[in-house]
Amino acid sequence: MITFDGVTKRYPDGTVAVDGLDLEIQAGRITVLVGPSGCGKTTTLRMINRMVDATDGTVAVDGKDVRDVDPPALRRGIGYVIQQAGLFPHRTIVDNIATVPYLLGWDKKKARAEAHALMARVGLDPGLAKRFPAQLSGGQQQRVGVARALAADPPIMLMDEPFSAVDPIVRAGLQDEFLRLQDEVEKTIVFVTHDIDEAVKLGHRIAVFQVGGRLAQYTTPDELLSAPADDFVSDFLGGDRGIRRLRFSQELDAEQAAETSRSRGDALGQDAAGPAVADR
Amino acid sequence: MTPVSPALAALAIGDDGEPLIRWDWIRRNLSDDILSALKEHLILSFTPILLGLVIALPLGIACARWRRLYGPVLAVTSVLYALPSIALFVVLVAFSGLTYTTVVVPLTLYTLSVLVPSVVDGLGSVPAHVRQSAVAMGFGELRRLVQVDLPIALPVVMAGLRVATVSNISLVSVGALIGIGGLGELFTDGLRRDFPTPLVVGIVLIITLALLSDLILLLIQRLLTPWERARATRRKNRGQSRDRDRVPAAREGETA
Numbered sequence: 001m002i003t004f005d006g007v008t009k010r011y012p013d014g015t016v017a018v019d020g021l022d023l024e025i026q027a028g029r030i031t032v033l034v035g036p037s038g039c040g041k042t043t044t045l046r047m048i049n050r051m052v053d054a055t056d057g058t059v060a061v062d063g064k065d066v067r068d069v070d071p072p073a074l075r076r077g078i079g080y081v082i083q084q085a086g087l088f089p090h091r092t093i094v095d096n097i098a099t100v101p102y103l104l105g106w107d108k109k110k111a112r113a114e115a116h117a118l119m120a121r122v123g124l125d126p127g128l129a130k131r132f133p134a135q136l137s138g139g140q141q142q143r144v145g146v147a148r149a150l151a152a153d154p155p156i157m158l159m160d161e162p163f164s165a166v167d168p169i170v171r172a173g174l175q176d177e178f179l180r181l182q183d184e185v186e187k188t189i190v191f192v193t194h195d196i197d198e199a200v201k202l203g204h205r206i207a208v209f210q211v212g213g214r215l216a217q218y219t220t221p222d223e224l225l226s227a228p229a230d231d232f233v234s235d236f237l238g239g240d241r242g243i244r245r246l247r248f249s250q251e252l253d254a255e256q257a258a259e260t261s262r263s264r265g266d267a268l269g270q271d272a273a274g275p276a277v278a279d280r
Numbered sequence: 281m282t283p284v285s286p287a288l289a290a291l292a293i294g295d296d297g298e299p300l301i302r303w304d305w306i307r308r309n310l311s312d313d314i315l316s317a318l319k320e321h322l323i324l325s326f327t328p329i330l331l332g333l334v335i336a337l338p339l340g341i342a343c344a345r346w347r348r349l350y351g352p353v354l355a356v357t358s359v360l361y362a363l364p365s366i367a368l369f370v371v372l373v374a375f376s377g378l379t380y381t382t383v384v385v386p387l388t389l390y391t392l393s394v395l396v397p398s399v400v401d402g403l404g405s406v407p408a409h410v411r412q413s414a415v416a417m418g419f420g421e422l423r424r425l426v427q428v429d430l431p432i433a434l435p436v437v438m439a440g441l442r443v444a445t446v447s448n449i450s451l452v453s454v455g456a457l458i459g460i461g462g463l464g465e466l467f468t469d470g471l472r473r474d475f476p477t478p479l480v481v482g483i484v485l486i487i488t489l490a491l492l493s494d495l496i497l498l499l500i501q502r503l504l505t506p507w508e509r510a511r512a513t514r515r516k517n518r519g520q521s522r523d524r525d526r527v528p529a530a531r532e533g534e535t536a
Contacts, residue, residue, distance in 0.1 A: 051416060076418035086413025090431045090507045099417050132510035148417075158416075 001027045002048055002156070002188065007057035009043050009213070017043040018213035021057070025205075027155075030182060030189045032203035034196060036236070040213030041192045045158050048190060049078045061156065076100055079149030079157035079187070083165050085141040087133035093119070093144055094129040100152040111151075118147040121184075123177055139170040146178070150185065159191045163198070175201060196237055200225065200248055208233050221248060302477045314466070318485060321462025324455065325448040325489075327384050332391025332444060339392070340399025341425065350400060357393035365390070365454045373458055383455040390451065391444045398440025402433025435508055438501040442494050449490045453482070463489075 002025040009018040018040040025031045033041040046052040047059050050071045059066050066074060079100075087096050094115045095102075101111035119126055122143040133141055142162060149157055163171045163178075179202065182189065193199055199206050200221045207218045210232050217229040225248060228234035306314070343350035368386035376382045406429050414428045453464025461468070466482035469475075502509065 049416060051412070072418040072420050074418075075416055080413065080416035082409055082413055082416070084407075084409040086407075086409040086416075088410060088414070088428060088432075089407075089511075090428075090505070103418050103423075132507040134507065134511040145413075 001025065001062060002190065003058075003060045003063075004044070004047075005058050005060070007044075007047065007054045007059055009040070009047065009052060010055045016213055017052075018047070018054075021213070021215055023207060023215065023218060025188065025190055027188045028186045029204040030191055030202050032191045032193060032199040032206045033209060034193055034199040034203075034206055034236075035209030035216075036211060037194060038211050039209035041194075041207075041209045042160055043213070044209070045160055045190055045192050048156070048158055049075045049080060051075075072103075076103055076152065077154050077156070079152075079154045081142075081145045081149045081157065081159045081162040083161040085133070085138075085145035085162075085165075087141055087144055087148070089133050092130050092132060093124070093136070096133065096144055097147045097151050099148055100154075104152055106152075115147070115151060118150055122147045122150075122181065137170075138166045139174060142166060142174060146181075150187075154187070156188045156190070159189060161193055162191075164193070164195070171198075178202070208236060210236075298474075298476060300476050301480050305475075305477045306481060314481060314485075317463045317465055317482075318489075320460075321449070321452055321464075321486070321489065324380060324383050324452045324460070324462050325387070325445070327380070328387035328391050328448055329441070329445055331384070331388045332395050333441065335388070336392050336395035336399055340396045341403065343396065344400045344403040353396060357389070357396055360389045361393035365451055366457060369455060369458050378459055380460060382458065383452065383460050387448050387451060391448060394444040394447070395437070395440050398437050399433065402436030402440075403429055405436055406432045431505075434505055435501065438497065438504075442497045445493050445497060446490045449486060449493060453486065 002023075004021045004023040004025075007018060007021040007023075008016065010016050021040075021044060023044075033044055035041050043052055047054050048061070048066065050066055050069075053067070088099070091099075094112055097115035097118055098106075098108075098111040101114060102108070106114075116126060116129060119129060124140060124143050124147065128136065128140065133144065136144065142165075145162065149159075163174050166174065175198065191199075191202060193202075203221055205219065206221055206224050208216045208224070208229075210216045216236075217224060217233050219229075224233070225237065228237055339353065343353055363386075365386055368389075369382055372382040372385055376385070410428065410432065411424070414424045419428065452462045453467060455461035456464030456468045459465070463482045463485050466478035466485075470478035470482070
């Protein structure tokens with residue numbers, strides 16, 4: 001669990017990026033921080049691994065104040081994925097993925113073996129292992145970024161708009177695979193995005209920020225769509241909130257339908273889940 | 281005719297019966313004069329390169345780290361670069377006499393004025409997101425410098441190194457005017473004796489030396505930065521690979 005307790009970040013020029021934030025991030029779930037640019041969501045994310053230090057208040061991971069941990073050591077225990085993937089252009093894919101294991105002093109062979117296993121896990125062709133990042137497409141680079149963040153099996157992953165730089169079709173695929181992967185690994189994930197659709201699709205809980213670094217609402221996607229806390233939130237959700245909510249509940253229904261048919265062990269029933277959605 | 285040196289005139293016109301090259305002179309002088317001049321030239325041009333690199337790396341790193349330092353350092357090295365080499369040689373003779381040091385010191389300063397900006401620019405070429413992700417992965421500052429920043433800066437530093445090397449190889453000859461000039465001494469010899477052969481030999485050797493050094497440095501750079509070539513062959517490889525995330529063709533040109 002990650003806890004923000006009265007956290008404020010004020011820059012020397014007086015700008016307040018985050019203002020008195022109280023937030024509890026559940027372990028093993030995906031928490032999405034969403035909001036317009038300049039709302040302090042990325043700053044909030046970065047205070048977890050001390051890329052940014054809070055001016056006031058405390059950020060704690062499992063009850064332990066992050067300020068009591070040496071930053072490099074803290075960061076090696078927290079996965080991090082950013083928008084442009086931030087891969088090291090001079091290192092091969094496999095060495096990129098093994099970055100944190102190398103830093104932790106793992107045996108090189110073991111680190112590489114782990115990296116190869118992760119490539120398969122995030123859906124990367126093992127033939128790409130010896131390539132350099134520049135030889136990969138944007139979507140592939142993003143997968144490498146996710147694999148790199150997972151390499152040392154950290155309990156927490158911070159993801160800063162990881163899928164924003166790829167085109168919509170690739171993004172949808174990456175999101176689906178990300179959800180599938182999270183089902184397997186069950187990390188504590190803090191995910192930053194400015195895209196409300198992405199937030200609703202991925203988040204177990206969504207924290208909506210507004211400019212000035214104030215938390216406007218923190219709740220489940222369903223609750224957010226059905227009961228926005230104030231005008232800012234409903235504006236941010238946009239006019240098609242109703243459609244979003246419909247789509248969201250349809251996805252839930254489809255999942256449930258698939259689940260039920262699977263539990264019945266009925267092969268035909270599984271196929272029926274597809275048309276059932278299309279019919280509506 | 282303008283009163284130029286007869287030897288130069290001979291080079292240009294060749295009308296005084298003296299051939300451009302006397303092969304027997306080359307044969308007679310190859311083992312001692314020419315080869316020792318070549319050796320001296322190599323020492324005089326590469327010592328400043330090595331010294332310059334050893335000084336420019338920490339200085340450039342410091343300038344990149346503390347940006348305020350860069351302005352003054354750049355100003356000093358630029359002024360030094362503007363000083364004519366012959367003037368520096370003559371001034372330094374008073375301190376270090378007619379030794380290699382007299383030539384090596386100014387050339388080291390010139391090397392610095394090329395290499396320090398190269399190191400700073402090279403480190404500046406590290407993309408912000410790459411540096412940030414290195415920090416986020418848990419690199420300490422020194423390890424990040426050695427394992428991330430410097431390797432990525434390498435192509436820019438090597439480009440500076442190549443410029444400095446070729447420039448040094450050519451500048452060493454000026455040292456001949458104070459008697460320490462490697463192959464440049466073949467020029468003074470030829471001019472003094474109205475004898476074109478040493479001039480031609482000197483020019484050919486200096487050009488060859490410069491081209492060869494540049495080529496070797498280029499090869500070293502290629503070996504040290506395999507990812508740079510990977511970038512160049514990207515499109516070809518992408519065409520071959522089964523790319524799961526293939527983006528529409530229209531976007532491909534954009535991202536390449």
